[in-house]
Amino acid sequence: MPRILGYDRQPGADRTGGSIARRSRRDILLAAAAAGTAALPRFSHAQGGAPPKPDRIVVNASGGSMTSNLRRFYFSEYERQHGIRVVDTSPVDFGKLRAMVASGNPEWTVTEIGGQDAMRAVELNLLEPIDISIVDLSGFPAMARQSHIYVGATSSTALGYRTDAFPDGSHPKGWAEFWDVRRFPGARSLRNHPVDNLEFALLADGVALDKIYPIDMDRAFRKLDEIRPHIAVWWTTGAQPAQMLVDREVVLASGWNGRFFELTRRGAPVNTDFTGGSLKTSAWGIPRGTRNAYWGQQLFRTMTNPRLQAAYATELSYAGLNPQTISFVPEDIRPLLPAAPANLAKQFWMDLAWWTENGARAQERWNRWMLQR
Numbered sequence: 001m002p003r004i005l006g007y008d009r010q011p012g013a014d015r016t017g018g019s020i021a022r023r024s025r026r027d028i029l030l031a032a033a034a035a036g037t038a039a040l041p042r043f044s045h046a047q048g049g050a051p052p053k054p055d056r057i058v059v060n061a062s063g064g065s066m067t068s069n070l071r072r073f074y075f076s077e078y079e080r081q082h083g084i085r086v087v088d089t090s091p092v093d094f095g096k097l098r099a100m101v102a103s104g105n106p107e108w109t110v111t112e113i114g115g116q117d118a119m120r121a122v123e124l125n126l127l128e129p130i131d132i133s134i135v136d137l138s139g140f141p142a143m144a145r146q147s148h149i150y151v152g153a154t155s156s157t158a159l160g161y162r163t164d165a166f167p168d169g170s171h172p173k174g175w176a177e178f179w180d181v182r183r184f185p186g187a188r189s190l191r192n193h194p195v196d197n198l199e200f201a202l203l204a205d206g207v208a209l210d211k212i213y214p215i216d217m218d219r220a221f222r223k224l225d226e227i228r229p230h231i232a233v234w235w236t237t238g239a240q241p242a243q244m245l246v247d248r249e250v251v252l253a254s255g256w257n258g259r260f261f262e263l264t265r266r267g268a269p270v271n272t273d274f275t276g277g278s279l280k281t282s283a284w285g286i287p288r289g290t291r292n293a294y295w296g297q298q299l300f301r302t303m304t305n306p307r308l309q310a311a312y313a314t315e316l317s318y319a320g321l322n323p324q325t326i327s328f329v330p331e332d333i334r335p336l337l338p339a340a341p342a343n344l345a346k347q348f349w350m351d352l353a354w355w356t357e358n359g360a361r362a363q364e365r366w367n368r369w370m371l372q373r
Contacts, residue, residue: 050294051292051294051295053082053083053084053295054084054291054292054295055084055085056084056085056086056087057084057085057086057087057109057110057292057295057296057299058087058088058089058107058108058109058110059075059086059087059088059089059108059109059110059111059299060088060089060090060092060093060097060108060110060111060112061088061089061090061092061111061112062090062091062092062112062114063088063090063091064090067088067090069312069315069316070088070312071086071088073308073311073312073315074299074302074303074308074312075088075299077302077305077308078298078299078302081298081302082295082298084295086299089108092111092112092113092114094113094114094117094120094121097111097113097121097126097287098124098126100287101126101287101288101289104289105289105291106287106288106289106290107290108287108290109286109287109290109291109292109293109295109296109299110284110285110286110296110299110300111284111285111286111287112282112283112284113149113283113284113285114283116352116355116356116359118149118283118285118352119352119353119356120356121148121149121285122147122148122149125288126285126287126288127148127149127285127286127287127288128148128285128286128287128288128290128293128296129147129148130146130147130148130149130150130297130300131294131297134294134297134298134300134301135150135297135300135301135304136301136304137304139322139323139324140304140321140322140323141321141323143281143321143349144281144321148285149283149284149285150283150284150285150300150303151281151282151283151284151320151321152281152282152283152284152303152320153281153282153309153312153313153318153319153320153321153339154279154280154281154282154318154319154320154321154338154339155256155257155258155279155280155281155282155317155318155338156256156257156274156277156278156279156280156338156343156347157191157196157254157255157256157257157277157278157280158254158255158256158257158260158272158273158274158277158278158338158347159172159174159175159178159252159253159254159272159273159274159275159276159277160241160242160245160252160253160254160255160259160260160270160271160272160273161245161251161252161253161270161271161272161273162245162248162251162252162269162270163269163270163271164269165186165251166184166251171184171252171271171273172184172252172273173273173275174203174273174275174276174346175200175201175203175204175275175276176203176204176205176206178200178204178227178252179204179223179226179227181227181230184252186250186251186252187230187232187249187250187251187252188227188230188231188232188250188251188252188253189231189232189233189234189235189240189241189244189249189250189252189253189254189255190227190231190234190235190253190254191234191235191236191241191254191255192234192235192236192370193236193363193366194359194362194363194365194366195350195355195359195362196254196278196350197220197224197254197366198215198217198220198221198224198362199212199215199220199278199348199350200254200276200278201219201220201221201223201224201227202215202216202219202220202223203276204223204227205219205220205222205223207219209276209346209347209348210348212348212351213351213354214354214358215354215358215362217362217365221365221369224369232249232250233249233250234370235253235255238255238256238259239259241253241254241255241256241259242255242259242260242262242263242270245260245263245268245270246263246268246270257272257274257277257317257336257338258316258317258318260272261316261317261336262317264336265336272336274338274343274346274347275346275347276346276347276348277338277343277346277347277348278347278348278350279338279344279347279348279349279350280349280350281321281349282318284300284303303320304320304322305322306320306322306324306325306327306328307328309322309325309328310325310326310327310328310329311328313325313329313333313337313339314329314330314333317333317336317337317338319337319338319339319340320339321339325339326339326340326341
């Protein structure tokens with residue numbers, strides 16, 4: 001998936017080895033998405049004087065399987081609609097974005113922007129504003145209606161668990177129960193990083209979802225002291241918690257929902273509980289001064305299409321925030337998506353502004369706390 005606002009990109013998976021049945025469903029979803037976008041009105045010169053079409057636009061993205069899926073679900077449809085080829089480059093590079101804008105001639109038409117860099121890009125005036133006459137965000141939640149950032153999808157750091165260790169829905173639901181080692185025994189894993197863990201600790205200590213920020217670090221670390229003896233592994237890469245669950249090293253773990261989604265889809269005894277999950281969003285922008293900004297806006301317009309977002313979400317679990325999207329997702333997939341309405345309601349949006357201001361201080365304190373082991 002695109003890089004996530006919150007320090008890390010959540011890798012997807014290459015499904016080229018999927019079953020015939022699964023490929024058939026993908027083909028059906030893609031066909032339905034194409035049928036839906038075929039009915040979209042196209043902008044003409046008479047409607048507002050669209051600039052001449054270039055032969056290509058350049059999209060800077062994360063690369064790998066994520067870019068492959070962006071091409072399958074979005075870029076190919078854009079090319080079909082507009083007759084403009086999408087050339088992708090990687091990796092995402094904030095320093096290069098700054099240098100391009102300073103030069104006055106950015107080669108990228110659109111770029112992903114990761115972590116805290118999205119806020120910095122806006123503050124430094126590196127991006128064109130989103131043209132809401134083209135990119136209609138009127139029905140989107142407030143989180144997705146940003147002036148210079150297009151929010152492509154949402155993901156979550158959530159609670160993964162082995163279903164055979166907690167049969168019949170008896171698994172922990174939320175972080176207070178994750179902390180309850182008497183009712184829910186077994187080895188656990190959390191990330192070796194203050195992001196998310198401070199929030200989870202506050203939720204475990206009874207703080208309401210809408211009262212997490214500003215984070216009371218003293219209170220959070222006191223609560224982390226309680227769970228620390230029961231953490232078998234402090235994970236450092238996105239693949240670790242999912243693999244530890246599969247290998248029975250742990251029965252509970254925080255982790256990126258996309259990793260758990262993959263296991264559930266494959267039939268592994270792993271599932272996700274989104275209670276108290278930490279929501280992040282992917283970020284895209286149009287570099288200020290790029291030659292084909294109008295056609296970058298049109299790419300964002302394509303990416304708002306709910307049928308395309310549904311096809312992308314069904315494959316990767318990262319759903320766009322068009323409120324109509326979930327209605328096009330197969331019913332068996334909806335409970336596995338962080339953007340499903342029932343799941344959204346019990347999660348919180350990570351406050352990137354707080355982490356931008358306090359992240360270094362939180363990291364220093366985390367490092368000292370880890371050394372106390």
